Amino acid sequence: MAGTGIFTEILDGEVYKYYSDGEWKTSSSGKSVAIVNPATRKTQYKVQACTQEEVNKVMEMAKSAQKSWAKTPLWKRAELLHKAAAILKDNKAPIAESLVKEIAKPAKDSVTEVVRSGDLISYCAEEGVRILGEGKFLLSDSFPGNERTKYCLTSKIPLGVVLAIPPFNYPVNLAVSKIAPALIAGNSLVLKPPTQGAVSCLHMVHCFHLAGFPKGLISCITGKGSEIGDFLTMHPAVNCISFTGGDTGISISKKAGMIPLQMELGGKDACIVLEDADLDLVASNIIKGGFSYSGQRCTAVKVVLVMESVADELVEKVKAKVAKLTVGPPEENCDITAVVSESSANFIEGLVMDAKEKGATFCQEYKREGNLIWPLLLDNVRPDMRIAWEEPFGPVLPVLRISSVEEGINHCNASNFGLQGCVFTKDINKAMLISDAMETGTVQINSAPARGPDHFPFQGLKDSGIGSQGVTNSINLMTKVKTTVINLPTPSYSMGAGFISRL
Ligand code: NAP
Numbered sequence: 001m002a003g004t005g006i007f008t009e010i011l012d013g014e015v016y017k018y019y020s021d022g023e024w025k026t027s028s029s030g031k032s033v034a035i036v037n038p039a040t041r042k043t044q045y046k047v048q049a050c051t052q053e054e055v056n057k058v059m060e061m062a063k064s065a066q067k068s069w070a071k072t073p074l075w076k077r078a079e080l081l082h083k084a085a086a087i088l089k090d091n092k093a094p095i096a097e098s099l100v101k102e103i104a105k106p107a108k109d110s111v112t113e114v115v116r117s118g119d120l121i122s123y124c125a126e127e128g129v130r131i132l133g134e135g136k137f138l139l140s141d142s143f144p145g146n147e148r149t150k151y152c153l154t155s156k157i158p159l160g161v162v163l164a165i166p167p168f169n170y171p172v173n174l175a176v177s178k179i180a181p182a183l184i185a186g187n188s189l190v191l192k193p194p195t196q197g198a199v200s201c202l203h204m205v206h207c208f209h210l211a212g213f214p215k216g217l218i219s220c221i222t223g224k225g226s227e228i229g230d231f232l233t234m235h236p237a238v239n240c241i242s243f244t245g246g247d248t249g250i251s252i253s254k255k256a257g258m259i260p261l262q263m264e265l266g267g268k269d270a271c272i273v274l275e276d277a278d279l280d281l282v283a284s285n286i287i288k289g290g291f292s293y294s295g296q297r298c299t300a301v302k303v304v305l306v307m308e309s310v311a312d313e314l315v316e317k318v319k320a321k322v323a324k325l326t327v328g329p330p331e332e333n334c335d336i337t338a339v340v341s342e343s344s345a346n347f348i349e350g351l352v353m354d355a356k357e358k359g360a361t362f363c364q365e366y367k368r369e370g371n372l373i374w375p376l377l378l379d380n381v382r383p384d385m386r387i388a389w390e391e392p393f394g395p396v397l398p399v400l401r402i403s404s405v406e407e408g409i410n411h412c413n414a415s416n417f418g419l420q421g422c423v424f425t426k427d428i429n430k431a432m433l434i435s436d437a438m439e440t441g442t443v444q445i446n447s448a449p450a451r452g453p454d455h456f457p458f459q460g461l462k463d464s465g466i467g468s469q470g471v472t473n474s475i476n477l478m479t480k481v482k483t484t485v486i487n488l489p490t491p492s493y494s495m496g497a498g499f500i501s502r503l
Helices: 005-010 052-069 074-090 092-103 107-132 171-184 198-211 225-233 248-255 279-295 308-323 342-357 405-414 428-437 471-477
Strands: 018-020 023-025 032-036 043-048 136-139 150-158 161-165 188-191 218-220 240-244 261-264 269-273 301-307 376-379 396-402 420-424 442-445 479-487
Touching (some): 005 198, 018 198, 043 092, 052 225, 074 107, 074 171, 074 198, 161 225, 171 240, 269 279, 269 405, 279 308, 279 396, 308 376, 342 376, 342 396, 396 405, 420 428, 471 479
Parallel strands (some): 269 301, 269 420
Antiparallel strands (some): 018 023, 018 218, 136 150
């Protein structure tokens, strides 16, 4: 159970502690933040509302701990990460339980998130050992006008303090996807977890604590992003921000100083369906892509753009599958569970009502109880409807009928977002041309968009992000290239003639 067994020390009465200087602490603010269970709408957990002074202290310690961590041998850093991964996987049950209660993620998927996170940490440790253990050796005479008098040695060095801010929908996985690359690269790490998901993150951080990382190297500051966020992101001690979330990321980018940013933001992933597509395959992928975790995934299918000639058949197939989706509590592994908050549910309802007023065809009756919204397919959506462009982050999927592939590509490219997209066709040559034309970070051919496997590069264009994620790319983003140039008085050629005579 959450907060028991090895996790007892992270709880103070009914409020979870924050993590600083290798210890679990109660904030001097005397205030806490409530985490509301999305399904019951009752307070499930409480976390500390940390103060600015506590942030200052954490940053100070992160700066000093990083200096000795950067001198810790790479193999040793990797060893500690493997240890944390093992502890995390061994304790998947209480962490998954908090995911169920905080973000209403179905129980089975919650376990998968924790296990996947352990695997990500281990993969990152292995990859880090390889890519950080190698540098480059360059010779000057390859550039015109130079003789072989300069030897350039390059290596990757850490940035310093990395600030990690993950979103609610994958709080554990998207936290470790920042923590592991930062640590293997020799950085220290300050985590600000999402409020919904904070307790799962605190349990995960305790696994790192138990693995024996040095004091001050990892910290976890809790509190509402709207209250403590600006202070954290504009803190002078921060050398890199790795953020995943919505539009908040755009405002952080405008406020952050001259530091590397990794921004993984929203998306409006289009699914383009051609006339020759395998419609059963498309329908299964639309269900998986559009309705898994109730559509609360950055890479969910968020608009279907289907050729008019096959639209009726596809809509019928998807409708039949929607009818089979189970709706209810996450504890019972229902396909559709309550969305994260009342304000999210209200926002989704606003999009649905706008589509209704403007004449979309409802394939199911719209139904909502509290934060629980029944899956809904909206056919005959037109570009003047908000749902054609906005990210519902809920179990509501619009279908736009198109009369040409160009129309589909133009709709996809007119979006402010450019995260992923997918195209369904049996013609690989056409698929490649469409992929090239779509202005998105990734295009999936004959499958729904997806972030994983976690070592694949993952990036958004336009308002969907800055930089690229994926194990290797994250490690590279959290390092700088350092070069040392050895200048020789005379050109030197390995095994070249005249070597002895020049001595
Ligand atoms: P969000 O509202 O932007 O919140 C993300 C994180 O930012 C949370 O930890 C939040 O803390 C924090 N935050 C809020 N205000 C802040 C501020 N002023 N300064 C610093 N941090 C602040 O996003 P969300 O609702 O959690 O997640 C949904 C969004 O994430 C969707 O748009 C989705 O597409 C996107 N997403 C993108 C990816 C990707 O990889 N591209 C993956 C998953 C999700 P609090 O919880 O305390 O407010």
